[in-house]
Each structure stands twice: as structure tokens, then as C-alpha cells.
Amino acid sequence: MTLNLPAPPGSLSQALAERITAAGLDPGAVVGLVGATLAEDLAGGVDVTSTATVPPDQVSTADFVARADGVVAGLAVAEAVIELVTGGTATAVRPFADGDRVHRGDVLLTVSGRTRDLLTGERTALNLLCHLSGVATLTRRWVDVVGGAGAAVRDTRKTTPGLRALEKYAVRCGGGVNHRMALSDAALVKDNHVVAAGGVGAAFEAVRAMWPGLPVEVEVDSLDELSEALAAGADLVLLDNMSPATMREAVVMTAGRARLEASGGLTLDTARVVAETGVDFIAVGALTHSAPVLDIALDLRPQAGGS
Numbered sequence: 253m254t255l256n257l258p259a260p261p262g263s264l265s266q267a268l269a270e271r272i273t274a275a276g277l278d279p280g281a282v283v284g285l286v287g288a289t290l291a292e293d294l295a296g297g298v299d300v301t302s303t304a305t306v307p308p309d310q311v312s313t314a315d316f317v318a319r320a321d322g323v324v325a326g327l328a329v330a331e332a333v334i335e336l337v338t339g340g341t342a343t344a345v346r347p348f349a350d351g352d353r354v355h356r357g358d359v360l361l362t363v364s365g366r367t368r369d370l371l372t373g374e375r376t377a378l379n380l381l382c383h384l385s386g387v388a389t390l391t392r393r394w395v396d397v398v399g400g401a402g403a404a405v406r407d408t409r410k411t412t413p414g415l416r417a418l419e420k421y422a423v424r425c426g427g428g429v430n431h432r433m434a435l436s437d438a439a440l441v442k443d444n445h446v447v448a449a450g451g452v453g454a455a456f457e458a459v460r461a462m463w464p465g466l467p468v469e470v471e472v473d474s475l476d477e478l479s480e481a482l483a484a485g486a487d488l489v490l491l492d493n494m495s496p497a498t499m500r501e502a503v504v505m506t507a508g509r510a511r512l513e514a515s516g517g518l519t520l521d522t523a524r525v526v527a528e529t530g531v532d533f534i535a536v537g538a539l540t541h542s543a544p545v546l547d548i549a550l551d552l553r554p555q556a557g558g559s
């Protein structure tokens with residue numbers, strides 16, 4: 253993931269950078285994203301409320317607390333916010349890891365540092381943590397519904413601009429799998445490509461001729477188009493807006509010659525039925541474009557001797 257965004261002063265500690273790298277994310281890009289989001293809050297140069305109400309040398313401990321049940325994702329990203337806004341002086345305790353199921357009242361992450369800094373970074377950390385945990389939570393709901401049916405839940409490129417790598421990471425935390433990250437990772441021949449090329453077979457063959465080693469998925473909306481895609485040699489076919497009955501016919505027709513992905517109009521109520529048709533993947537754009545946030549709050553612990 254490459255982001256040309258301003259970064260706050262300083263850099264991540266080696267330990268945190270290694271944790272972010274292990275998650276399949278780019279620490280430099282996370283720093284850039286955090287810098288951009290903090291810049292939105294600090295456009296005027298100062299947190300006027302915290303500066304007025306909090307003594308400059310006060311140190312506090314704060315807990316990130318789940319206000320609802322779900323699956324957590326983005327703890328290292330939230331910690332990166334705190335680490336950068338405090339100049340690396342904060343400490344953290346991590347009772348949970350990304351991908352864990354959590355319950356209302358669980359303390360997900362505890363941080364200690366200058367109170368002003370913690371409050372300045374609060375909203376940025378929560379915006380990212382709540383959103384990514386919401387994506388992971390929704391993904392896990394889909395995965396649980398189709399569990400055992402043999403179909404994997406897969407995301408799309410319908411992601412928030414600038415957050416694709418993080419959102420796709422959150423999908424993985426929820427038990428889903430990723431589709432392509434960028435347009436160069438794999439070819440997806442959709443209806444407009446078919447129109448431009450003059451047919452399903454012609455579109456597939458054009459991509460295969462130019463990019464012989466690249467994975468090619470072909471979108472079809474009828475069994476006739478599926479037959480054409482299979483004849484052309486497609487090894488992955490997207491079944492667009494087909495009924496479960498038609499999908500079952502498609503699975504029989506394909507007979508293992510290609511993997512099949514169901515897409516279009518899918519809901520949690522119908523996911524199990526679709527998965528049981530025998531398709532290999534269920535594509536769910538809602539995982540990233542419509543996931544509600546998981547409610548998480550940052551609570552300062554009372555100061556020693558306070559009322």
C-alpha cells in the first residue's frame with residue numbers, strides 16, 4: 253500500500269512496525285495515514301479543549317473498551333496513533349489480538365502517556381479501530397452463516413478510498429478472503445469489457461494473449477455465457493445475479509473445470525442457500541462499503557486522589 257500523505261514527526265517503534273508488517277500492512281503507509289487523519293483534527297494547530305483543561309505534565313492511563321460484541325481489528329493501527337501522537341513515550345498493554353471475538357465491557361487495549369496527547373489522538377484512533385472492527389465483525393457474521401458449506405466469503409474493490417489495505421486486512425481478521433488488491437493483480441472481465449471486446453470469449457482471449465500468466469476471472473449472467481467462458485478456458489467465473497437454482501445448474505455444467513464465485517444481490521438471509529449450491533466463493537461488497545462500526549470507547553482512568 254502506497255500513500256502520498258503527510259506523516260507526523262517521528263516513526264514507529266521497531267516492535268510495533270514489526271507487528272504491523274506481520275499483519276501484511278506497510279508501516280510507512282500506516283504512519284502516513286495516521287499523519288493525514290491527525291492533520292484533520294489539528295488543522296488549527298492545537299487541541300484547544302485539552303490544552304485548556306488538562307495540565308501539561310499530567311499523565312493518564314486510558315482503556316479502549318468494547319461497547320458491543322464483535323470481532324476486533326486494527327489494534328496495532330490504534331496503537332500507532334497513540335505512539336505517534338505521544339512521540340513514542342506512551343506504553344501499551346494488549347489483552348486482545350486482532351481477529352479475537354470480544355464482548356461488551358472488554359478492555360481491548362490499555363495505553364498510558366501524557367493526558368493531552370491521549371485525548372488529541374483519541375478520535376483518530378477510535379475512527380480507525382471502530383471502522384476496521386466493524387468490517388471484521390460483519391465479515392465474521394457472513395463466515396459463520398456459510399460455515400461448513402465449502403464457500404469462502406470474499407471481498408471486492410468497493411472500499412473506502414485510501415483505506416483498501418486496512419479494510420482488506422480487517423476482512424481477513426473476520427475470516428474472509430481477499431479478492432485482488434489492485435487492477436494489475438488479476439483480470440476481471442466484466443460486462444462492459446465484454447461489450448467492448450465483442451463477446452465473453454473474445455474478451456477472455458484478449459486478456460490471456462496480452463497477460464498469459466495472469467489470473468483471469470470472467471463475469472457471466474447466463475448459462476450460455478458460462479458455457480462460452482468455459483469453452484474459452486476461464487479458470488474462475490463470476491456468476492452475476494443468478495438465482496440459487498441457476499447457480500446449482502452452473503455448478504453441474506462446470507463440473508470442476510473452473511472455480512465459481514457468486515455475486516450480486518446476496519444477503520445474510522440467503523448466504524447459506526447460495527453457499528450450498530456448490531460455488532467456491534461468495535463476493536460481498538458490503539463487507540467494506542456498508543459495515544457498521546463496532547462501538548468502542550476510550551475511557552480515561554480517574555487520577556489518583558481524584559473524586
